[in-house]
Each structure stands twice: as C-alpha cells, then as structure tokens.
Amino acid sequence: MIKSFQWKRARRRKAVWFSLFVMLVLGLVAVLAPWIAPHDPYQWRVTEGSLPPSWVQNVPIPGDSDYPLGTDRYGRDILSRMIYGTRTAIFLALAAVSLAALIGTLVGLVAGYAGGRSDSFIMLFVDMLASLPGIMVMVIIVLIFRTRLSPTWFHGLITLVIGFAAVGWVSLARLIRINLMQLKSQVFVEAAISIGASPWRVMSRHLLPNVSHVIVVWIVVTIPVVILLEAMLGYLGVGVTAAVDGSEFTAVSWGGLFFSGRSMMSSNPWVLVLPSLCILLISMSFLLMGDFLDETTRQ
Numbered sequence: 179m180i181k182s183f184q185w186k187r188a189r190r191r192k193a194v195w196f197s198l199f200v201m202l203v204l205g206l207v208a209v210l211a212p213w214i215a216p217h218d219p220y221q222w223r224v225t226e227g228s229l230p231p232s233w234v235q236n237v238p239i240p241g242d243s244d245y246p247l248g249t250d251r252y253g254r255d256i257l258s259r260m261i262y263g264t265r266t267a268i269f270l271a272l273a274a275v276s277l278a279a280l281i282g283t284l285v286g287l288v289a290g291y292a293g294g295r296s297d298s299f300i301m302l303f304v305d306m307l308a309s310l311p312g313i314m315v316m317v318i319i320v321l322i323f324r325t326r327l328s329p330t331w332f333h334g335l336i337t338l339v340i341g342f343a344a345v346g347w348v349s350l351a352r353l354i355r356i357n358l359m360q361l362k363s364q365v366f367v368e369a370a371i372s373i374g375a376s377p378w379r380v381m382s383r384h385l386l387p388n389v390s391h392v393i394v395v396w397i398v399v400t401i402p403v404v405i406l407l408e409a410m411l412g413y414l415g416v417g418v419t420a421a422v423d424g425s426e427f428t429a430v431s432w433g434g435l436f437f438s439g440r441s442m443m444s445s446n447p448w449v450l451v452l453p454s455l456c457i458l459l460i461s462m463s464f465l466l467m468g469d470f471l472d473e474t475t476r477q
Contacts (some may be wrong), residue, residue, distance in 0.1 A: 278350065
C-alpha cells in the first residue's frame with residue numbers, strides 16, 4: 179500500500195517536471211524567436227519554393243542545408259515559421275484565456291451570490307450560449323470583426339481572442355456558480371453580511387479567494403484547448419492574417435502552417451507533422467499540470 183502510494187507520488191512528480199520543462203522550452207522559444215530563427219519567416223524566395231527537408235536528397239529538387247525543414251511554395255523557411263508560430267500560439271492562448279477567465283469569473287460570482295431571479299436570468303443566458311456550437315460562433319465572430327479591422331497580424335490575433343473569449347467563459351461561470359452556491363451558506367459569509375459588508379466586498383474578499391483554485395485549474399486546462407482550436411481554424415482558413423505587399427496571407431502561426439501544408443502533404447508532410455507534435459506536447463504538459471493542481475487543491 180505504501181509502495182503504491184510512493185509510486186503514484188513519484189510518477190505525478192515526474193509528470194509535473196515534464197510539464198514544466200516543456201512549458202519552459204516553449205516559452206524560451208517564443209521569447210527568443212527573433213534570435214534563434216534562422217530566417218525571416220515572412221521573406222519570400224520564389225526560386226527556392228517547395229524545397230523538401232535538408233535530409234531528403236533522392237528527389238528531383240534535393241533539400242538545402244540552409245532550410246532544415248524545407249520551404250513552402252513561396253520559399254519561406256518552415257523552421258522559422260514554426261518558431262514564430264510558437265510565439266503566436268502562446269500569446270493567443272494567454273490573452274484569450276485571460277479575457278474569458280475575467281468574464282466567466284464576474285458572471286459566476288454575480289450569479290452565484292445573487293441567487294433568485296437574477297441567477298435564473300443569468301444562467302438562462304449562459305445555457306443559451308452553451309447550447310450553440312462553439313466553433314461556428316467563433317468563426318462568425320472572427321469573420322464579422324475581421325471585416326471591420328485592417329488585415330494586420332495584430333488585428334488577426336485580436337479577432338481570434340475575442341472569438342475564443344466570447345464562448346470560452348461559459349464553462350468557468352458555471353463552475354464558479356456551483357461552488358458559490360455551497361460557499362455562500364457558510365458561517366464566515368453570513369458573518370460578513372451581518373456586520374454590513376457590501377456585496378462586492380463579500381464577493382471579492384470572502385468568496386473569490388475560496389474559488390481561486392477552480393479558476394487556476396480552469397486556466398491551465400483551457401490553454402491547450404485554445405491552441406488546438408486556433409490550429410483547427412487555421413486549417414479551415416479562418417486563422418490569423420497579415421498584410422504582405424498589399425495582399426492578405428496566413429500569418430506565422432501553427433494554424434497557418436496547417437493551412438499551407440494541406441497542399442504539401444506528399445512533398446513535405448513535416449509541415450503538418452511538426453505543428454501537430456508541438457500541439458500534442460503542449461497539450462500533454464498543460465493537462466498533466468492541471469491534473470496535478472486539481473489533485474493538490476482537493477487534498
């Protein structure tokens with residue numbers, strides 16, 4: 179029994195260290211992208227387009243050692259685009275999850291504390307949003323906002339952040355409301371109300387700290403979901419966009435690599451394989467960390 183517990187504890191600790199290592203590596207890649215990327219990810223080299231990886235030599239057009247993972251049809255270095263795509267994925271996930279967490283926390287606190295008709299009205303709206311297909315709602319929001327903003331990479335990120343946050347806060351609001359329904363009947367909450375504490379003070383000083391662990395676990399678990407959704411939308415062609423020479427092209431993101439890699443499956447499948455591996459690693463690391471945090475808070 180003791181050996182079994184020690185083995186589970188050691189395995190959980192290894193999973194946490196693995197998660198932290200992956201997060202650290204990807205974070206460093208995102209921060210140091212301008213210094214470690216071998217080429218400009220936007221620079222066109224039409225004469226060097228559609229090159230295979232450097233280790234592929236037995237083809238009509240062999241690989242070039244200057245481009246370890248080859249190039250796309252415009253001659254842009256795939257490795258550099260992978261590195262810069264890490265920055266886009268992390269920024270997008272952190273921004274979208276932070277905004278969704280802020281909205282979900284506020285809605286959950288108000289609904290859980292108010293109760294009665296206010297709670298019923300808020301949760302009716304939440305249930306209506308939850309019943310809609312999330313991906314379709316995100317696509318509609320992204321397309322609407324994109325037509326109103328200039329086609330730059332930053333505005334492309336903003337539209338995706340708005341789209342993810344618009345549908346992502348619903349699950350957190352439900353979680354916080356359920357926890358508050360149990361907490362607001364506790365003695366410390368009734369004592370704060372009896373001495374004249376305002377509703378905002380009760381929610382911010384007494385209720386919010388007691389559901390902070392729920393918010394943290396939700397954030398950690400949701401980050402890889404946002405990264406995966408960006409890749410899915412990018413594959414569908416509804417990804418981050420950038421203005422290059424007056425035309426709109428897929429910007430540097432893993433979803434953009436999926437979109438451009440559809441036509442290169444036979445010549446260079448690494449365009450799809452490597453972003454998939456990155457998404458798998460980051461998803462595993464965040465999910466393992468979320469599982470560890472959830473178990474820790476429950477003890």
